Amino acid sequence: MLTLRTLNLRNNDLGKVLAKGGYKRYGTIKLQNVDLSKNGIHSLLFIVFEGHSYLETLNLSDNVLSDFSPDVSFMVRLKVLDLSKNKIKYFSQLSTMQNISRIAKQTHLKIDLSHNILECSCPSLVFLRWMFDNQELFYNKDSYKCKSDNGTIIVLSRLQNTVSVLQKSCASYTVLTIGISVLVVAVILILVGGLLYRYRWRLRYAYYMTRSKYKSDKLVNTEMTYAYNAFISYSEEEKDFVINECIPNLEEHEHLRLCIHQRDFIPGEEISQNITNGIHNSNKTICIITRSFLDSYYCMFEFNMARMESIYSREGHNILFLVFYEQILPRELPLIMLELVQHQSYIEYPDDLQGNVVFWNKIKEAIE
Template identity: 55%
Template sequence: MPELEYLNLEHNSLGYFLESEKYSATNTTVLKDINLSYNGIDKLNASVFHGHPCLEKNNLSNNFLTDIHFDISHLKSLKIMDLSNNRIQGFGSRTILHLNKLFDDSNLQLNLSNNILKCSCDNIKFLQWMEERSVHFSEKNRIKCKFRNETSVLLTTFTNTLLELEKECGSYTMLIILMAVAILTVFIVIISGLVYRYRWTLRYIYYMTMSKYRRYKPEDTDHNFSYDAFISYADEDKTFIVNECIPILEVQGGMELCIHQRDFLPGEEITNNITNAIHESRKTICIIKRSFLDSYYCMFEFNIARMESIYSRGGTNILLLVFYDQLRAQDLPLVMLELVQQDSYLEYPDDEQGNIVFWDKIKEAIAL
C-alpha cells in the first residue's frame, strides 16, 4: 500500500510485537497519520518510525509509555504527537534534546494530558523545560503535576507552584550539600584522630610488613636474637658509645650490640634498618640527652621499640632509658614520662664507683 496516508491500528495488542519489530517493511512511506492507541505499548522499537518523512500526526495515547525511547529526531513534518493517558512522569535529558530540535524546526504540539507528572526536586529540570516550552503543549488544563503528599496542580496554574518548588529544591540542595560537607568533615576528623592516635602502631605494622617482604630474615623467637641490645643514640653522642658502651658491654661483657653507624645494612632504607635492628635485638637502650629528644630518628627508634614491646613481645617491655643528662619532667614526651614513672630507666652517674654499679645494671637489664 504505497499510497496509504492514514493507518489505524488502535485497540489491538501490538505492544509486545512493536517492542522489537516494525509495522511496515518498506523503507519509505507517505503515511501522514498513525494511530497506535490502546495497544498496551510500554516500549517501542527505536527505529519504528524511520522512513516516515511525511508523518504529521502520531497517536500513542492510552498506552503504558514512561518516556519517548524511540527515535523521533527525523520527523520534521510532525505536527501532533498524542501521548495522553500514559504513565509519563517526566522526560529524560536525551528526549528533551530531541524535542527541542523538533520544536525549533516546527510547531509540534505535544499532548501529555492525563499523565501524572512528578513534582519533585529530581524532576525540576523537566518541569522548568515544560514551563519554558509551554506553547508546544496542548490540553494544558488536563496536565497535572503530583507532589509527594499526593496533592496535584494543573499546568495552567503551575508558574507560581514552580517558583515555590525551585525555592524549596534550592534550600533542599543547599541542605544536602551542607550535610554532606558536615558528615565529610566529621569523618575526616575522626579518621585523622584515629590515624594520629595510632600513628606509631600503623607505622610499625607498615615497616614490619615492608621488612618482611623486601628481604629474607629467619623467624625470630624470644630465645633467638641477632643482637643482645640495640643502642639508640644521637650522632652527637657517638663518643660515649665508642669509648664506653662498646668496650664495656661488647669487649668486656661479651654482648653483641647493634650500632647503627656500624651494623646497619648499606643501601637499605633507614626506617627498615631501624625496624629490623629493634626486631632482632633482645633489648633497646636509649641514651637520652637533649640531642636525642631533638632527633627525629632517635624518637622514631624509641616509638618503634614501644610498638615492638606491645605487638611482638606480648607486652614485655624491651626499652631501657639511660638519662645521660639531667632533664626536667616537662621536657619529656608523655609516653617517655610513663616509662620513667614505671622506673624503667637509669641515670648515668659519671663517677668511678657509680659507673661500676651502672654498667652492672645495664648488663642485668639486657640479660632479662
Template identity: 50%
Template sequence: MLSSLRTMYALLYICLRLQIGQTDPCKFDERCQCSKTSKGYVTVDCSWKNITKIQNLPKSTVCLNVSHNLIEYTSKRFFESAKYLSTLDLSFNKLSSITVATFNGLWKLRYLSLDNNELVYNNHTFQKETFRDLKSLSHLSLKNNNIRSYDCKRLPDDTIMQLSALEKLELDACVCGDDIFGKGFHYLKKLKSLVIRNNYICSMSKYTFRNTRNLQNVLIHGIGEISFRKGTFRHLRYLKHLEMSFDSKKGGIVSPVEKIAKNFIYTSIETLKLGQLKIPLHTFPLYILNKELYKNNITEICLTDNAGKGGHFPIPMGAPPQTLQILDLSNNSLTRFILDIKNFTRLILKQNLLGDFLSTESYFEKKTDEYFSMIETIDISQNDIKELAPFTFYSQPLLHHIDLSNNKIQDITFDLSCLLALEFLNLSNNRIKFFNESVMRTINTLVMNKQLTIDLSQNLLQCTCKTIPFLRWMIESNVLFVDLQKYSCTLEDGSIIILNPFEYKVLQLEKTCKSYLGLIIGVSLALLVVIMTVITTLVYRYRWKIRYMYYMTKGKYSYQKISPDNDDEYTYDAFISYSEDDRSFVFNDCIEKLEKEKNFRLCIHQRDFMPGQDITVNITNCIHTSRKTVCLITKKFLESYYCMFAFNMARMESIYSRHGRNILFLVFYEQILPKELPLVMLELVQKESYMEYPNDEQGNVVFWEKIQETLRTNVRAWVFVINRNREVHVSFCFQ
C-alpha cells in the first residue's frame, strides 16, 4: 500500500514538472550549455557548435548566444517559445535574409546582434514588419553585413522607424553618399549612440546627421577613407562624445582637420578621440582645435596611433583648453613633448620615443616655482626610457598612478619623495635588479600613512648576498608587490630561479650567505693582517727615507738644488751635531781650530739655525747645505732624539742626494762599548780599519790636520775615536 502511494506521488510530481515546463533546460540540445539564474530563468550558450537551427528552446530562456555557427535562415517559429528572451546574439553566421515573423513575440528583447552575416541593407532583407514586435529593443548591431555590396543601400526607413525604443545602433556605411540616415531615423527619438562601420569610401556633410539630432555619442570605425564637409556636425547640438579610428593602412581621414574642428562650435563636445589620422602630428597641433574647443566644455582629447607620422610635439603650442582633463597621445612616435598640464587629471604618452627627452627634461611646462598640476595619472610606458630626470614629477602633488612599464629602466633616478599621494607605481618589464638604500628609505616614508602598490613583475631581480637587504625589505615593508610569487631572479652563478614561495627562497639565500660569511670574514681579516704587516715592514724599513723625503719637502728650500759634485756651492763645510753636555768641546776646540785658524765654515745649531722653523726642518736643511756632517758621539748623543735624527738624516742624504758618497764624520768623544751602539752605527764603524795615534801634543796636531784635510777631500767614510783624555784613534779611507 505504501509503495503504491509513493509511485502515485512520483508520477504526479513528473506530470506537474512537465506541465509547468520545469524539465532540465539543458536537454533540448546536448551541444549547448545552459545555466539558471537566481530567479529561475535560463541562459543558453550554443556558440561555436556548427549549429544550423535551434528547436525546443526553453520558455524561460532570457539570454541566447548562437554566434559563430552555420545558421543560414530563420523560420517564423524559430524563437516562438522564448517569450522572456532579452538578449539574442546571431553574429558570425550565414544569414542572408530574415523573415517577417522571425522576431514575433519577442516583446522583451533588448539586445540583438546580427553582426558579420550576409544581410544587405535593402527592402528584401529587412522588410517593413521585420522589427514590428521589438518594442523594447534598445541596442541593435548590424555591423559587417553591407560590405559585400558595392551597390550600397541605406537601411529602409519603413523598417528602422519601428524601433521606437532604440538607444544604440551599430551599422555599416559604404559608398552611399552623404545621406546615410534617411527619414525613418527621425522617429528614433531615443537614439543616443551611433556606431558607424566605414567600409569603403564615405563622405559626410551637413545632411548626414539631420535626421539623428538627438545623438550624444558617435563612433566611426573603418577600414576605408572618410571625408568631412563643412557643417557635418552642425545638427548635433547634444553631441558629447566623438570617436574616429581606422584599422588599416588604407583607412583614415582625408579631409583637413580644420573642417572637423569648426563644426564643434555647434555641439556640446566633451570627448574627442581620433586615431590613425594619416596626418603628421606636428601639422596637427592642439592649437588648431583650441580656437573652437575653448568655447566648449571639452574634457578629453585622444590623438593616437600615428606611429611614424609624429616625430615631435610642437613646442610651444599654446595652452590647452582649461576644461581639458585627459590627453592621450599614444603611439605617435613623439620624440619631444612639453605642455602646460596644470588642469589635467590624466596624461597618456605610451608607445612613443620620449626616452632621451625625459632623461633631461620634464613633460610639465612650469610657469613659476609655485605652479603645480592637478594631474593624478601619468602613463609613459613603452617609451624606451633608460632613466628619468630627478625633477620629472616635481609640482604634481596629487599624482597617485604612474605607469613606467615596458621601458629599459635599471635604477630609480627620479625623486620619489615629492609623491606623497602615490598609490600605484608600475615598473613591470624593465631592467631593475634591486632598489638601493636611499630609494627604500624614501618608499618607507611614503607608505607610513598610505598604501602603495608597486609592480616589479617581468624584471629579472638579482639574488645575491649583496641584495638580501632589498629582498628582505620586499617581504617586511608595507608595500604591496603585484604577483610577488611570480618574480624571478638571477643567482651568483648566473642561473635563474622563480621566487615561489618568495619568503622561503629568500630564507634559503640568507642561509647560504651566512655559511660563507665566517669564511669571508676570516679570509678578509687574514688578508688585512698580511697587508698591514707588509705595509708596516716597508714603512719601518724605509722609515728614515720617508722622513727624509718628508722633511726635505717640508723645508721648501729657497735655494736652487746644487750639484752634489760642486763643492763650492755648499753653504757650510761641515754641520756639527752634538749633545748639549759637549758644547764646550765644540765652541773651544772645533771653532778655534777649524773656523778661526783654517777658515772653515761650520754650522752650529745654537748659532746658525733659522729661528721660527721646526728643529727637524733646520737639521735637514743644514745637512743638505753642508759638505760634511760631523757627529760628536757620546752616550748623551745616543740618548738624544734630535742627535740620532741628524745621524740618520745624514745617512739618507748620502744615499739619495750625494749618489752614495758618505758625508758622515763620526767622532767618539767617550768610551762606548760596541753593544751600546745602534746597529746601523756599529755596521758603519766595523766596516773601517783603524790607525792609532799617541796621546801627546804632536798627536793632537796630526788629528786636527787630518780633520782639515778630510773636510777638503772626498772621503768615503770617517770614524774618529777621541776620549776625554785626548786619546785619539782615527780611521779613514780616501776615495
C-alpha cells in the first residue's frame, strides 16, 4: 500500500463499508489515482480521505451521493474530481468549498458534476453562488441542471441569472421568516406576560412564603395560635389614627395583639418579606381604607397578600376586614375591593362618641 500509485475498486459494492470507515490505515499514502465508481456509495465519512496528500484523480462517479462533504484539505495535488452520475444536490459544507477553491489555485482542479440534478433553493444558494464564482472548475457546466422548489428543471447555462433570481426570492423568504418568527415570539411574550400579570399576586405570595420557609402541610385550623390577632394595614397619613386610637382601644383596653409595621417589622428584613410574614402570623388583616391607602403601592401590596393568604393558606376563609376611615365612592375602589364591600366585610369609621363604642366592639368581634 505504501508504494501503490493507482487503486481501482470500481464496481465492488463498497457503499456500506465506506459509510462506516475507509479502505486504508491511518497515515500518509502515495496513491495518485483512486477509482471508487459504481460502488453504491451513499455517504462518506469526513476522514475517509485523510492522508491522501499525493492524490491527483478521484473518481466517485456512478454512485448515489447526495452531498460531498469529506475532508479534502489533504489533497493538495488533486487535479480531477469526478462526481458525475450521482444524486448530488449541493455541497452542504462551506469548508469543503473553501478547500477546493484553495487547492484549485495550485493544481487547476477540474470537477465533473454532470448528470446530477442539483437543487435550486435557498439552502443551496451558497453552493450555487460558489459555483458561479468558480465556474472555471467545472466540466461542461452549461449542461448542468437544477430542480427548483416547485419541481421545475432549470438548465444552468445562465447560472448568473439563476443565482440572481434565487437571491431575490430567498431575501423575501428570509424577511417573511423573520417577520413570522418575530410575530410568534411577540405572541408568546404577550401570552406569558398576560399569565404573569393575571397570577402576579399568587406568584409573589408563593415566592415570599417559600422564602420564609413556610411548609404547605401546616394547614389552618380553628385551634391554630397566631402571634398577632390582627395585622393593621394603613398609609402613612393614618399613622396618628393607628397610634392614638387603634393601639389604645384594641391593645390596651381589649388586650389584643396588633402587628404594626412601624413597631413590629424585623429590622434588616425586606419590606415585602416583613409584610408577608406579618400577615401570615396574624389571625386577621385590618385595612384602614383611605384615598392615600388606595394610592400607596405597599398598602395595596398588603391588601393583595392578605387575599392570597385567605385563598392559599386559610382554606378560602376570608381574613380581610376593611375599615373605611373616610368616605369613598364605589367607583373609586378597585374591583376586587368592591367585591369585598358587597359581601359586607367592612365597617365605616363613625367619628362620634356613641358610634365609636359600637365601632370598636365590631372591630374586636372581627379579629378575635
